[in-house]
Amino acid sequence: MSRNDVLVTADWAQENLGRPGLVFVEVDEDTAAYDGGHLEGAIKLDWKKDLQDPLRRDFVDKAAFEALLSAKGISNDDTVVLYGGNNNWFAAYAYWYFKLYGHQDVKLVDGGRKKWELDGRPLSKDVVERPATTYQASEPDLSIRAFRDEVVASIGSKNLIDVRSPDEFSGKILAPAHLPQEMAQKGGHVPTAMNIPWSKAANEDGTFKTDEQLAALYDEQGYDENKATIAYCRIGERSSHTWFVLRELLGKSDVKNYDGSWVEYGSLVGVPIEK
Template sequence: MSEYAHPEALVDTNWVADHLNDPNVRLIEADEDVLLYEVGHIPGAVKLDWHVDVQDPLSRDFIDQEGLEKLFGNWGITNDTTIVLYGDRNNWYAAYSYWLFTQYGHKNLKLLNGGRTKWEAEGRPYTKEVPHYEHTTYHAQPADESIRAFRDQVLAELKNPNLRLIDVRSPQEYSGELLHMVNYPQEGAQRAGHIPGAKNIPWAVTANADGTFKSAEELRDIYGGKDVSPDNQVISYCRIGERSAHTWFVLTQLLGFQNVRNYDGSWTEWGSLVRSPIER
């Protein structure tokens, strides 16, 4: 993995297997299917439920600095703990978590390359035992929202010639052919289509069949072929921001792009805004 801009952002299954009993490492499983953890998880891993653990209970936003400190404290995480994130769907929500935790300044963050798919394919052990860790005191920094885009910012920058909007959804969602994704009623919108000027680069094209990331050369070809380069300002989006966080991870951690933001409001917000410009 040394070919990537930040190889330290990834670990492989062998590394995880060698650190299962390392008290300085905390495994966090973040799945799209929140029931998978109970079916079986990597020994020592704690469960992150995206519907509950990192969502503000009232406004559509994430938990605040204090909320993250409480969450990490309950998981026995300190500022020096190495956090390894993994999950299903080629690490959709694991990458989403990585992006969120980056905002709050945690330094030692890693993704398990290949996630559950790779771990299972190799026949590695699962457990149903839920670990309990001694409570710690964690100190987060105030959220750095420079890697997060909001709707007014996107709207204001639509005519910026250096901006590259990346719609990471499927071609059917991008074209407007598909308004609602099957089994995702919570991700609905009033209108179908895409943000004007957005380029369709589905998140899945960056992954191999075993769930691992493609090579740096392949990834550069994918984005370069769509006129997306490190010199651009980039904003990625999907429906709620989890797939586009995966693309944010690829661009920033694997390819070394410096100016990438994830628009987590994404299509559920944009597609329901009154008078928002839409293309099909």
């Protein structure tokens, strides 16, 4: 896996819109963004309504994922090209999610919706419909997903990477600052976690930094190549961004995303917390 296999430029995306075998997918929480204009021919996935179980805090199961992709008109052999707002946070989350269910060919548009808009590239309001397919997912690949017990057991032994902002890491604030700061969980971080904010891996326009810059970033912050790695944030979308950087761009092995993240960890009774 290397950058060219998993990341496409906005130029490439624009030149390849509508190409058979490619499905462009916008992933946002704010679906109004898609409705106000999207890449020509792109479909939308709502990270919450489409990708989260409606009752429990978990993913949709394999059968529901198959039903979703079938209804959206995505085939197993399509190349899925993801982009979205929030510096591709949710697109990276969807990338990780597609990989969890075994989709082979998935790519991100570098810079996502922000770079596309800042470049003044065209957006379409056309309704997009694709003929239904019969999608078959794999069993979830749990080698890329961490659960809470593994996180607690990893304190002091694995690379734990807290990708939230420094003020969330220190417990000064409990959520990214575009959200109200009223939460049940305690503030702070998992003991021995390094704070390497996701934003250090991205440029202001939302594109990823170069492989050389990224390698240097994790080196400088004390990333140990000989250890397995778990990344977390608040609900698992920013840590998907870092998971993408570590595993897909830098090719590091044994990297998991802890999607329970701080909302779960900071609410657990009896686990250690550092501030």
